[in-house]
Every structure is written in structure tokens, then in C-alpha cells.
Amino acid sequence: MAWNEPGSGNRDPWNQGGKGSNQGPPDLDELFKRFKARLSGKPGGGKPGSGPRLAGGIGLVLGLVGLLWVMSGFYTVDEQQRAVVFRFGAYVGTTEPGLQWRLPWPIESHEKVNLTGVRNVTDRATMLTQDENIVDVELSVQYRVSSAVDYVVNVEDPDLTLRQATKAAVREVVGQNKMDFILTEGREAVADRTKQLLQERLEEYKAGLVVNEVNLRQVQPPEAVQAAFADAIKAREDLERLKNEAQAYANERIPRARGAAARTLEEATGYRDQVVAKAQGDASRFSQLVGEYRKAPQVTRDRLYLDAMSEVMGKTSKVLVDVDKGSPMIYLPLDQLLKNQPKPPLMEAAPEAAATPRVSGGDATRSRDRSR
Structure with a gap:
């Protein structure tokens, strides 16, 4: 039912006064004044004590917000890190590891940098x-x-x-x-x-x-020419290998050749010294013989002859016997003859003994008689 219909009692929603009140809607300025009075806690603006409690709550909230803002300035720097601090975007310092504090954002800020990580x-x-x-x-x-x-x-x-x-x-x-x-x-x-x-x-x-x-x-x-480069590298490796083998062969042969050359030189030097010494000895001996020959020519001549014959005959296996002046008993030095005579090998002597024909007793007697 509408407020201005017949029988509604003419109730006006803008007027909470008595019935039948015929006043207009309230002023908006009056409503704002009542609201501000309630917030400020003045009399007539609401219930007594509601204004101070509201102001205390707002202050508490602001205090908590400020405390959290101050606490946001704490930060921790690890051992391997350093923190670079900026104030309004400008560098102000570097902090070491540990618990640090700076002015909260947006006044100051920091950036951590790892110095040990690779x-x-x-x-x-x-x-x-x-x-x-x-x-x-x-x-x-x-x-x-x-x-x-x-x-x-x-x-x-x-x-x-x-x-x-x-x-x-x-x-x-x-x-x-x-x-x-x-x-x-x-x-x-x-x-x-x-x-x-x-x-x-x-x-x-x-x-x-x-x-x-x-x-x-x-x-x-590049991939298109890798095969050609692989061949070139292989050829280069073969070249180095052959060079190393040749160097190793040279290192082996050269010391041997040098050793052989040194040995030949030493042998030649020794032979030269030997020949020179022998020649000098022969010359000295000849000089001494000349002096002795001048003193006794015949004796020296006989002595030289006997020495030469002793040397020549001492190397032969033949024995000369003077039958006319010798005695019936002849002594032959068989041990010396056999000693000087070369012995034939066993393998060669055996076939010769096998090939010699056997002679019977009668044949041997006839041979002795024929020889007489």
C-alpha cells in the first residue's frame, strides 16, 4: 500500500515524527553533520563513548602498519653473498653476511649478489x-x-x-x-x-x-668437408709416425756406427804403435849386431846362422840323421815329432783306415825281402 493512498494514514517515509505529519524529505547537509558528529564523539552524534573507541582502533591499526613497515627493513645475507643497498635508487653501501637492517621501502632497497658461485x-x-x-x-x-x-x-x-x-x-x-x-x-x-x-x-x-x-x-x-679433413689429419699422423720411426732407427744405428768407428780407430792406433815399436826394436838390434860384427865377424856370422837354422828347423817335423858318423843306436824324439805334426780329424782318419787293404804274413815277408 502506498504511503499516500487513502487509508494509509498519510505516512511519510522522510518524516519519522507523529502521524499525519506533512513535512518534506530531510536535508542532506543535516545527515552529513550527524555522521561527522558521531565520528568525532560529540554529543548528539550517537551513543556516548563510541567516538573515542573508534579513534583508538584507527590509531592501533596505524601503529601496527608502521611496525610492520619498520620490520620490513630487516634482511639476511648468506655467507657467500653480499648485499648492495640503494637509497632512492642511488648506491649507499655494501653489507656483509649476517642479519642487516636498512630503511624500509620505498626509501631504501637492496640486491643480493653471490660472489662464490661459478x-x-x-x-x-x-x-x-x-x-x-x-x-x-x-x-x-x-x-x-x-x-x-x-x-x-x-x-x-x-x-x-x-x-x-x-x-x-x-x-x-x-x-x-x-x-x-x-x-x-x-x-x-x-x-x-x-x-x-x-x-x-x-x-x-x-x-x-x-x-x-x-x-x-x-x-x-664444416660438415660438408669433414671427410676430406679427416683424411688430411690421418695423413699428417702417418707422417709424424714415420718420422718418429726413422728417428728411432737413426738413434739406434748412429751410436753403433760411432762405436764401431771408435773401435777401428783404436785398433789402427794400436797396430801402428806395435809396428813402429817393432821396427824401432829391429833397428836397435841391427845396430847392436853391426857393432858386434865389426868386433868379431866370423863368430857373429856363425851365431846368426845357427839362430836362423834353429828357428827354421824348430818348426818342421822332419829329422836329419848322419848315418856315417852316427852310432848303431839311434834315438828319435817321437814325442816332439808327434807334437809338431798336425793330427787329422777322426772322421777323416776312419775311412782311410778302412780303405787300406790287409796284407798277409807271406806278403809282408816278401815285401821285407824285396826291400832288402
Whole structure:
């Protein structure tokens, strides 16, 4: 039923007064005044004591919020870390490990940096060598942070900067060397030179990074010509192997030849000294014989003859016997004759004994008679 219909008693929702009141809707300003009076706790604005309790609750909430804001300034730094503190975006200091406090955000902020952790970056690219050949190079770089302030402040993205500096350094080193050197014995030299150039550039940038190691994981020619390069490398290895074998043979033969030459020289020197000494002795003996011959020519002549005959006859197996002046009893030195006579081998003497025909007793007697 509407408030202004007949029989409704003419109830006005804007007027909570007595029945039949015919006043208009209340003023909005009056409603705002009543609401502000209730919040301020003034009389007539609400129940007594409601205003102070509301103000105390708001203060408590604000105090808790402030305490939490202050507590947000505490932070912990690990042993392997350092924290870089900024005040309104400007660097103000570096904190050591432990429990630390700074002014809460947005006044101050901090960034933690790990100084001991080793980081790794890998890069692979196709590069041009000094002799205008193409090689595929894959390398890895191990590095760590040396200065937390430089790492955070000086360079916007130090890790990306290191990647780009690595590419530039390895391309420079590869471009200064020939392909054969890079593929064979130059791998370590290329890695060392790349590390040196990379560290110099990082120090120029003040990136706060230090390079620990650079490793060439793979260096190979393009896939289309790998078979030809494999054959070339095999031929080079065979050449080195043959050189080593030849060197080993030379090391074996040369000392032997030198030893034989030294031995021949020593033998020749000994023979020369022997001949010279013998000649000098013969000359000295001849000089002495000349003196003795002048003193007694006949005696010296007989002595020389007897010495010569003794030497000649002493080497023969024949015996000369003077039958006319000899006695009936003849002594033959058989032991000396057999001693000087060479003995025939047993295998040769046996066939001769077997081939000698046997002679009967009568034949032997006739032979003796015939000889008489």
C-alpha cells in the first residue's frame, strides 16, 4: 500500500515524527553533520563513548602498519653473498653476511649478489680463420662475480655483456690463426688467448666479473668437408709416425756406427804403435849386431846362422840323421815329432783306415825281402 493512498494514514517515509505529519524529505547537509558528529564523539552524534573507541582502533591499526613497515627493513645475507643497498635508487653501501637492517621501502632497497658461485656460459658459432677457411667452434666459459658493486651498478646486464664479449674475443683469436693450427696443436693456445682478451674487456667495462676458465669443447671443419679433413689429419699422423720411426732407427744405428768407428780407430792406433815399436826394436838390434860384427865377424856370422837354422828347423817335423858318423843306436824324439805334426780329424782318419787293404804274413815277408 502506498504511503499516500487513502487509508494509509498519510505516512511519510522522510518524516519519522507523529502521524499525519506533512513535512518534506530531510536535508542532506543535516545527515552529513550527524555522521561527522558521531565520528568525532560529540554529543548528539550517537551513543556516548563510541567516538573515542573508534579513534583508538584507527590509531592501533596505524601503529601496527608502521611496525610492520619498520620490520620490513630487516634482511639476511648468506655467507657467500653480499648485499648492495640503494637509497632512492642511488648506491649507499655494501653489507656483509649476517642479519642487516636498512630503511624500509620505498626509501631504501637492496640486491643480493653471490660472489662464490661459478657460472657457466656456452657459445657455438661458425668462424672464419686467417687462411679464409671456415671452422665450427664450441666453447664454454666459467666465471664468477668479483665485485658486487660493479656487477650491480656499472653494467645493466653483466651476463649478457659477457656473452657478447666472449663471441667477439673468440672470433678475434680464430681470425688471427690458420685452420690447421686451430684443429691440431693450437686448441690450448686459442683458449688461453681468448681468456686473456675476454678478461681485459670485462675490466674495461668494469663489469665486476672474473673469468676462471675457457674450454674449447669442439673445433671442427664444416660438415660438408669433414671427410676430406679427416683424411688430411690421418695423413699428417702417418707422417709424424714415420718420422718418429726413422728417428728411432737413426738413434739406434748412429751410436753403433760411432762405436764401431771408435773401435777401428783404436785398433789402427794400436797396430801402428806395435809396428813402429817393432821396427824401432829391429833397428836397435841391427845396430847392436853391426857393432858386434865389426868386433868379431866370423863368430857373429856363425851365431846368426845357427839362430836362423834353429828357428827354421824348430818348426818342421822332419829329422836329419848322419848315418856315417852316427852310432848303431839311434834315438828319435817321437814325442816332439808327434807334437809338431798336425793330427787329422777322426772322421777323416776312419775311412782311410778302412780303405787300406790287409796284407798277409807271406806278403809282408816278401815285401821285407824285396826291400832288402
